[in-house]
Amino acid sequence: MxxxxxxxxxxxxxxxxxxxxxxxxxxxxxxxxxxxxxxxxxxxxxxxxxxxxxxxxxxxxxxxxxxxxxxxxxxxxxxxxxxxxxxxxxxxxxxxAKAPRPTAGGGIGDMTALEEIMGLILLDLAAAEAYRVAIAACKTPEIKRQLEAFQGDHERHARALSDALGASLPEEPDDRGQCIRRYTELSAREERTALVAMRGNEELTNDAYASALASDLPDDVRRMVEANWQDERRHIRWITEEIRARGWELPEVPSSLAEAA
Ligand SMILES: [Fe+2]
Ligand SMILES: [Fe+2]
Structure with missing residues (x-):
């Protein structure tokens, strides 16, 4: 119409x-x-x-x-x-959403793709660690269970991607990972703030997956990244819906105040 x-x-x-x-x-x-x-x-x-x-x-x-x-x-x-x-x-x-590729399959010879995947591994590990912090701040069994499942997804993603690269898992978080953990520690004081913090972390993860899919990935890695990304989208949907359903969304800061800040 x-x-x-x-x-x-x-x-x-x-x-x-x-x-x-x-x-x-x-x-x-x-x-x-x-x-x-x-x-x-x-x-x-x-x-x-x-x-x-x-x-x-x-x-x-x-x-x-x-x-x-x-x-x-x-x-x-x-x-x-x-x-x-x-x-x-x-x-x-x-x-x-992906860029066209000159050849199908093959190894990760493209530094950008390699960097994207390394970035995803580090981000998945950081997210798993952030979930650990968030879970500790939660009390409702249903929320804890769900976050534990998401934490498990991130750990699985990191392992699978490392295996695909033939690399071992990084032992230490990078600077971004440390920031994510610190941010979550400072923010996740109780259930509401834990979920809000994890929504922010999931936005980051979801963006990173979308960006990786835009780079030139070998077919097998691309399939893995796409499957993982579906998990990420499920995570952020669940968290967003939970915040909304429990009435935990904070009112937006009026623009006049935001400008004054
Ligand atoms: Fe992931
Ligand atoms: Fe996630």
Missing amino acids: AKAPRRNARIDLNNATAEELEGIEGIDGERARLIIEHRSTRGSFRSWEDVLSVSGIDTVLLGKLQEGSSLGAAAGPPAEGARAATGGGAGTAAGA
Whole structure:
């Protein structure tokens, strides 16, 4: 009905107004606002990977955005490749986020890919450690159990990725890992703050996985990263929903106060 523009012309995600964005299936007022906010604070979207980093945009929505919009002049060649790869729709959205690869399979000869995977391993270990801290701050058995399962996922991810590289697990966290642990220790005072801290950590992890999928990965590693990423998306969904259902979301700071700070 009001969504006709989607069929008539591709909307340029880098220039679209909120009203135009809302013409795309799945994009409501809040998501349109987040897209515009992301664009104005971080600049034009250069790839679909950038779009995926907007909060509230998951791979299903990404597929819809790819059908109903383009990235205009700011997009580089990877975005074109990604769009061509969408074909059948939402089911291929996660795969579509990757950059085109010159060859299929092969080892990790690309330093960027290697760095991405090493980064994921360190981040998974840091997340597992942060979960340990958060679990200690929680009392509700159901929450503890769920967080323990998530902690186990992160440990499993780190081991599997290390095995794929033929490397042993790092013994020490890197600087970022230490920051994550410290942040969680300072924030996770009780259940509510523990979940809010872990939501922040999961945002970081989810972004890192999305970014790794945009690099040139061998097929077997890519499949592993995609499977892990599905776990990560499940983690953040559960935490976000739990915070909401328990009424633990803090009111937003009024913009006048935020500006004064
Ligand atoms: Fe992970
Ligand atoms: Fe996670």
